[in-house]
Amino acid sequence: xVLVTLTTDFRGHYLGIMKGVIKNRAxxxxxxxxxxxxxxxxxKGASFVLYSSYRYFPRGTIHVVVVDPGVGxxxxxxxxxxxxxxFIGPDNGVLIPASKDDxxxxxxxxxxxxxxxxxxxxxxHGRDIFAAIAAFLAxxxxxxxxxxxLKKIEEIKFFKEIGGDGAMACEVLxxxxxxxxxxxxxxxxxxxxDVEIAVGDRSYRARRSGTYADGEGxxxxxxxxxxxxxxxxxxxxxxxxxxxxxxxIAIKRI
Amino acid sequence: xVLVTLTTDFRGHYLGIMKGVIKNRAxxxxxxxxxxxxxxxxxKGASFVLYSSYRYFPRGTIHVVVVDPGVGxxxxxxxxxxxxxxFIGPDNGVLIPASKDDxxxxxxxxxxxxxxxxxxxxxxHGRDIFAAIAAFLAxxxxxxxxxxxLKKIEEIKFFKEIGGDGAMACEVLxxxxxxxxxxxxxxxxxxxxDVEIAVGDRSYRARRSGTYADGEGxxxxxxxxxxxxxxxxxxxxxxxxxxxxxxxIAIKRI
Amino acid sequence: xVLVTLTTDFRGHYLGIMKGVIKNRAxxxxxxxxxxxxxxxxxKGASFVLYSSYRYFPRGTIHVVVVDPGVGxxxxxxxxxxxxxxFIGPDNGVLIPASKDDxxxxxxxxxxxxxxxxxxxxxxHGRDIFAAIAAFLAxxxxxxxxxxxLKKIEEIKFFKEIGGDGAMACEVLxxxxxxxxxxxxxxxxxxxxDVEIAVGDRSYRARRSGTYADGEGxxxxxxxxxxxxxxxxxxxxxxxxxxxxxxxIAIKRI
Numbered sequence: 001x002v003l004v005t006l007t008t009d010f011r012g013h014y015l016g017i018m019k020g021v022i023k024n025r026a027x028x029x030x031x032x033x034x035x036x037x038x039x040x041x042x043x044k045g046a047s048f049v050l051y052s053s054y055r056y057f058p059r060g061t062i063h064v065v066v067v068d069p070g071v072g073x074x075x076x077x078x079x080x081x082x083x084x085x086x087f088i089g090p091d092n093g094v095l096i097p098a099s100k101d102d103x104x105x106x107x108x109x110x111x112x113x114x115x116x117x118x119x120x121x122x123x124x125h126g127r128d129i130f131a132a133i134a135a136f137l138a139x140x141x142x143x144x145x146x147x148x149x150l151k152k153i154e155e156i157k158f159f160k161e162i163g164g165d166g167a168m169a170c171e172v173l174x175x176x177x178x179x180x181x182x183x184x185x186x187x188x189x190x191x192x193x194d195v196e197i198a199v200g201d202r203s204y205r206a207r208r209s210g211t212y213a214d215g216e217g218x219x220x221x222x223x224x225x226x227x228x229x230x231x232x233x234x235x236x237x238x239x240x241x242x243x244x245x246x247x248x249i250a251i252k253r254i
Numbered sequence: 255x256v257l258v259t260l261t262t263d264f265r266g267h268y269l270g271i272m273k274g275v276i277k278n279r280a281x282x283x284x285x286x287x288x289x290x291x292x293x294x295x296x297x298k299g300a301s302f303v304l305y306s307s308y309r310y311f312p313r314g315t316i317h318v319v320v321v322d323p324g325v326g327x328x329x330x331x332x333x334x335x336x337x338x339x340x341f342i343g344p345d346n347g348v349l350i351p352a353s354k355d356d357x358x359x360x361x362x363x364x365x366x367x368x369x370x371x372x373x374x375x376x377x378x379h380g381r382d383i384f385a386a387i388a389a390f391l392a393x394x395x396x397x398x399x400x401x402x403x404l405k406k407i408e409e410i411k412f413f414k415e416i417g418g419d420g421a422m423a424c425e426v427l428x429x430x431x432x433x434x435x436x437x438x439x440x441x442x443x444x445x446x447x448d449v450e451i452a453v454g455d456r457s458y459r460a461r462r463s464g465t466y467a468d469g470e471g472x473x474x475x476x477x478x479x480x481x482x483x484x485x486x487x488x489x490x491x492x493x494x495x496x497x498x499x500x501x502x503i504a505i506k507r508i
Numbered sequence: 509x510v511l512v513t514l515t516t517d518f519r520g521h522y523l524g525i526m527k528g529v530i531k532n533r534a535x536x537x538x539x540x541x542x543x544x545x546x547x548x549x550x551x552k553g554a555s556f557v558l559y560s561s562y563r564y565f566p567r568g569t570i571h572v573v574v575v576d577p578g579v580g581x582x583x584x585x586x587x588x589x590x591x592x593x594x595f596i597g598p599d600n601g602v603l604i605p606a607s608k609d610d611x612x613x614x615x616x617x618x619x620x621x622x623x624x625x626x627x628x629x630x631x632x633h634g635r636d637i638f639a640a641i642a643a644f645l646a647x648x649x650x651x652x653x654x655x656x657x658l659k660k661i662e663e664i665k666f667f668k669e670i671g672g673d674g675a676m677a678c679e680v681l682x683x684x685x686x687x688x689x690x691x692x693x694x695x696x697x698x699x700x701x702d703v704e705i706a707v708g709d710r711s712y713r714a715r716r717s718g719t720y721a722d723g724e725g726x727x728x729x730x731x732x733x734x735x736x737x738x739x740x741x742x743x744x745x746x747x748x749x750x751x752x753x754x755x756x757i758a759i760k761r762i
Contacts, residue, residue, distance in 0.1 A: 016288035020259075020286070024311060031286075032539075056529050073467045122465045211631060221631065224629040270513065271560075271561050273542075285540075295742065323721060325721065326722075327722070375732040377731055378731075
């Protein structure tokens with residue numbers, strides 16, 4: 001039994017169809033929604049979602065990501081074998097933070113049309129290419145057959161600068177349903193207590209707290225993925241400081 | 255192993271309970287959410303969702319649809335055997351475009367109360383009747399046992415008129431999460447380039463494009479189900495032209 | 509094969525990760541989303557969701573609930589064995605209405621850190637503790653091993669007062685997607701026809717109806733869980749009377 005996870009910026013029958021294609025071609029595969037809550041076209045947010053989730057799944061899991069603003073354009077489709085997993089998706093960087101973290105073994109461009117659905121649309125490669133390739137691999141197909149080796153792939157990096165003088169800059173990687181903001185600085189990077197943060201020309205104090213339930217106002221906590229997060233108890237940090245994925249945030253100790 | 259798909263205009267524990275009923279009575283069945291994103295009471299939208307999805311699932315899959323504004327009223331419950339699938343749902347037309355497409359073999363009214371949950375509510379036939387019947391069929395029960403043969407069933411048709419003079423009329427079948435509008439005209443029906451469309455007394459130019467990623471303004475593309483779609487790159491066509499499922503759209507070549 | 513259900517006030521990759529942890533440690537378990545539609549921090553709503561759903565799942569199902577505003581604080585984590593099921597979640601009352609309904613056999617505090625994920629965050633016990641314990645039990649682990657017997661646990665009660673004079677008070681237990689309001693009075697408690705209801709200083713007439721499809725204006729029906737509900741045909745009762753989960757409602761026969 002192989003697990004196939006799906007991470008998408010769509011839900012509904014588009015997601016349902018992908019499950020159908022996989023079950024049709026790989027009946028023994030088990031399909032699991034990793035997340036269908038990625039914001040439309042939010043490639044960076046999706047790359048964080050995958051990065052912070054992939055390792056909790058069984059060794060050998062195939063992770064498929066379809067957050068693909070360039071579908072139908074010249075962007076490539078890729079499959080990456082890492083030490084413990086396989087990643088499938090568009091060549092827009094979305095797979096990179098997770099793949100690198102697990103150590104990339106092999107990258108192939110997906111070009112073998114005989115493995116795709118018979119008719120390939122220009123708008124839904126999730127169904128016609130990615131689900132079909134996932135099913136192929138889940139039913140024992142070899143990665144070498146999906147296409148030729150690829151040397152240069154698109155990258156995504158999580159921006160951060162940590163100065164010697166205690167000034168730091170980072171970006172928002174993710175906003176969850178509660179409005180908590182995940183920042184691109186990890187607890188291993190630097191040990192923070194209370195800080196002043198700036199977004200654009202607005203600045204705020206954030207008090208270091210152990211949990212979402214402690215304290216008042218803007219809180220700085222270490223989130224479950226090991227990154228610092230900005231949070232507001234029973235409220236939304238995203239609304240309070242008006243920041244979204246990709247926004248730069250400056251941080252100063254106080 | 256039999257697959258049972260669920261298409262509903264509800265989510266949450268109502269959907270969860272349906273899975274429970276099916277797993278309780280047919281432990282070997284695998285339950286897959288096809289879509290729980292149908293708009294409340296949107297029978298036509300659901301019929302399109304089913305039509306454009308059913309064929310991607312393995313032969314023998316049981317497709318259950320619960321979009322059922324008439325629950326508790328006199329509307330019938332039906333099960334349809336087609337060439338490759340079984341469809342279960344209310345007799346409001348929602349199953350028809352898909353069933354006809356796959357070729358209807360047998361239609362039965364669902365009346366055998368001994369197969370339902372012990373107590374049948376007047377508000378949740380998804381649990382008490384449809385999930386129970388799906389479990390019965392998924393565990394090997396015969397369609398003939400669910401009730402008597404039915405001759406007349408409710409229909410849904412996708413409206414379209416294609417005039418010889420190049421004037422066409424159609425309707426919106428579906429609005430996706432990005433605001434893309436699926437129209438009821440297929441690429442096999444007529445080959446379109448740039449067009450003028452009219453909704454009510456508003457009219458717009460739509461430029462023919464190969465993908466969602468190409469071009470500016472209102473785009474006319476062929477969507478993944480083979481129907482024409484109106485789209486706006488990184489925007490919402492539904493908001494731009496203020497159109498929803500069921501709205502009539504006139505199309506003129508330019 | 510053991511079923512593990514998840515009821516959460518979050519979706520997306522946080523939910524996906526929980527599935528990963530369970531499949532990783534209990535490969536034969538089947539994970540089912542019972543509901544991920546609980547409103548953030550709505551412990552009472554979640555307790556109703558569980559109460560009205562748990563019994564539809566196969567005997568032996570493990571029900572995990574992560575609606576946990578106190579995560580990281582001193583609140584305990586508990587596992588409850590009932591006559592037919594196992595319940596896992598925070599000790600905030602959310603498991604109680606369901607557990608009592610099925611008859612509590614044994615309550616254990618979850619304290620055995622050797623069963624948790626290696627590193628336990630202060631913000632995501634759904635992953636680090638609850639999913640890990642569910643996997644442990646789903647793969648045959650004994651409840652006695654999760655921690656010591658617990659005598660006093662937090663309670664949740666559904667408020668209702670039914671006076672001899674026909675005056676009643678209750679609370680809203682749940683608001684569904686359509687805006688239907690589930691009240692804390694069951695049809696076994698009292699037989700109601702047309703009533704006058706009051707929310708704060710606003711009062712409304714509600715006409716007794718058999719289904720959502722019958723009648724006009726505010727309707728009083730018996731919902732699928734056996735509780736009275738307030739509904740508006742093709743509309744939202746919650747918007748009409750401006751009431752949410754936990755709001756008190758007075759009821760008078762007319």
